[in-house]
Amino acid sequence: MPDKEFGLTGELTQITEAIFLSESNFVVDPLHIILESSDSQKLKFNLIQWLAESPNRQIKSQRKQAVADTLGVSTRQVERLLKEYNGDRLNETAGVQRCDKGKHRVSEYWQQYIKTIYENSLKEKHPMSPASVVREVKRHAIVDLGLEHGDYPHPATVYRILNPLIEQQKRKKKIRNPGSGSWLTVETRDGKQLKAEFSNQIIQCDHTELDIRIVDSNGVLLPERPWLTTVVDTFSSCVLGFHLWIKQPGSAEVALALRHSILPKQYPHDYELSKPWGYGPPFQYFFTDGGKDFRSKHLKAIGKKLRFQCELRDRPNQGGIVERIFKTINTQVLKDLPGYTGSNVQERPENAEKEACLGIQDIDKILASFFCDIYNHEPYPKDPRETRFERWFKGMGGKLPEPLDERELxxxxxxxxxRVVQAHGSIQFENLIYRGESLRAYKGEYVTLRYDPDHILTLYVYSCDANDDIGDFLGYVHAVNMDTQELSIEELKSLNKERSKARREHSNYDALLALGKRKELVKERKQEKKERRQAEQKRLRSGSKKNSNVVELRKSRAKNYVKNDDPIEVLPERVSREEIQVPKTEVQIEVSEQADNLKQERHQLVISRRKQNLKNIW
Structure with a gap:
């Protein structure tokens, strides 16, 4: 019977293929059949995501046109969709969502009242059933508030509000506490339960700001404390890798810490590490909190390349394994070091800033020795018969994982x-010229650059792949004339900033000098022009006065004045006030008469104007 069913299925498959390959089905464009039969919203989301991951502008332009043709919209509409995707506003689910989706249309008072009743019953260890909550809501509305039927929430609405709380309570009862038992379970944000059954299956990662002050290479106290990123195996709680940062880490720093945990550890001899250290990539899950740095596209691309999935934890206690390490570091390592600030104000030493004398390289050496020689080889808390490293090694099947090629990481x-490859295999990056013999054959082509932020003078060059892959490794390029130096990306950017500032200040000074010279030159030329104009006018005036008798007349008048010996009174003598004798009464009469005359004239003037205005109006 199964054979007959299989044969029938095979015949149906052949018939279906024959139908699809018949000529009658190609009357309609197959592209429309695919679009109509698939989830249009999900297809749109995948196409925009494919567009957003374009390696360069040329490929992005080609993909934009292809997406517009596929969706049957304009390229401007595709740009709007891309903007929504970059702002996390483009939904992957199909259909048009309501603006109030996920929200209850009852008042905030009733929502809070229903939640409070149920949560109080949980605190009293006597959880109420949904029906009991409905009866309590009805009693409160009718008896306490005096409402009528229909003015308080319907039972179905009460059930919808209670369902998330009930489901959350059920999950809390069902899930085991992380760190207990021979196997561990953690819960993701979307409700999945991940069970750690072997080593490197679930890798956890988190950050913390260490409670210690450090100094720079010159012994100057740094204003900020160092940040620590740890990568921990969930099955054995063994620290696989870590990294220290001066600034708050982001997605790029998380990727570098993950790279450190995957590769076998190679430390200098002055670190004096004597015991083995675990390593290897996440086999299934990379479990983190919901920070922005853990939700980046960079980490998703790494997971796609290394075949693991990024998951976010539901609650803070789901990351208890990685969080507990931070307290262990404070109590066992940092507390006895100079510059320790304490985890709270009560424990804060008085002279933490004055006693600080350790640099970030010293803290890195101390933590590497602690993780490798002490923490990973301490007894496993839930099974003291074996250490954390022994449990990790046993969970790996009794053998070390196969090391990955460094180029894959x-x-x-x-x-x-x-960047575009220039002549002689050169590349310009961050105001430096890099050169590699392997790039001579790729002149004029786009290449992808990758680099270690701590060693920026050497870049890894890959070809640009249109299929979003990492591309083929083309070789290394090194900074020209800087073979004997070491430089980080932060130091290089700082040097570029100082150089740009000095160039800008110098150019501004030169510009000011040039402006002053231009002003002096213009002023000088204007003065010369003015003097030439005055000289020309004087010459023209003197030429026009050659036939004039004005000069002769003035000379004759001057001779007459000289011959006359009578004195010429230019101004009359000054008369004192006492010499003036005028009767006061007459003055007052004259003043009053003048005032009366002025008053009469003023009234006559006003009257005449009014009459004139009235005449004009009529």
Whole structure:
């Protein structure tokens, strides 16, 4: 019977293929059949995501046109969809969502009242059933508030409000506490339960700001404390890798810490590490909190390349394994070091800033020794018969994992925009010229640059692949004339900033000098022009006065004045006030008469104007 069913299925498959390959079905464009039969919203989301991951502008332009043709919209509409995708506003689910989706249309008072009743019953260890909550809501509305039927929430609405709370309570009862038992279970944000059954199956990662002050290479106290990123195996709680940062880490720093945990550890001899250290990639899950740095596209691309899935934890206690390490570091390592600030104000030493004398390299050496020689080889808390490393080694099947090629982990390094290969295999990046013999054959082509932020003078060059892959490794390029130096990306950017500032200040000074010279030159030329104009006018005036008798007349008048010996009174003598004798009464009469005359004239003037205005109006 099964054979007959299989044969019938095979015949149906052949018939179906024959139908699809018949000529009658190609009357309609197959592209429309695919679009109509698939989830249009999900297809749109995948196409925009494919567009957003374009390696360069040329490929992005081609993909934009292809997406517009596929969706039957304009390229401007595709740009709007891309903007929504970059702002996390483009939904992957199908259909048009309501603006009030996921929200209850009852008042905030009733929502809070229903939640409070149920949560109080949980605190009293006597959880109420949904029907009991409905009866309590009805009693409160009718008896306490005096409402009528229909003015308070319907039972179905009460059930919808209670369902998330009930489901959350059920999950809390069902899930085991992380760190207990021979196997561990953690819960993701979307409700999945992940069970750790072997080593490197679920890798956890988190950050913390260490409670210690450090100094720079010159012994100057740094204003900020160092940040620590740890990568921990959930099955054995063994620390697989860590990294220290001066600034708050982001997605690029998380990728570098993950790269450190995957590769076998190679430390200098002055670190004096004597015991083995675990390593290897996440086999299934990379479990983190919901921070922005853990939700980046960079980490998703790493997971796609290394075949693991990024998951976010539901509650803070789901990351208890990685969180507990931070307290262990404070109590067992940092507390006895100079510059320790304490985890709270009560424990804060008085002279933490004055006693600080350790640099970030010293803290890195101390933590590497602690993780490798002490923490990973301490007894496992839930099974003291074996250490954390022994449990990790046993969970790996009794053998070390196969080390990955370092080129496969270059995706964990920082990624920059593409550059064009110039003459002689040269590339310009961050105001430096890099050169490599392997790039001579790629002159004029786009390449992808990857680099280690701590060693920026050497870049890894890959070809640009249109299929969003990492591309083929083309070789290394090194900074020209800087073979004997070491430089980080932060130091290089700082040097570029200082150089740009000095160039800008110098150019401004030169510009001011040139402006002053231009002003002096213009002023000088204007003065010369003015003097030439005055000289020309004087010459013209003197030429026009050659036939004039004005000069002769003035000379004759001057001779007459000289011959006359009578004195010429230019101004009359000054008369004192006492010499003036005028009767006061007459003055007052004259003043009053003048005032009366002025008053009469003023009234006559006003009257005449009014009459004139009235005449004009009529």
């Amino acid at each position: 270059d995706i964990c390094l920082m990624k920059e925009t593409q």
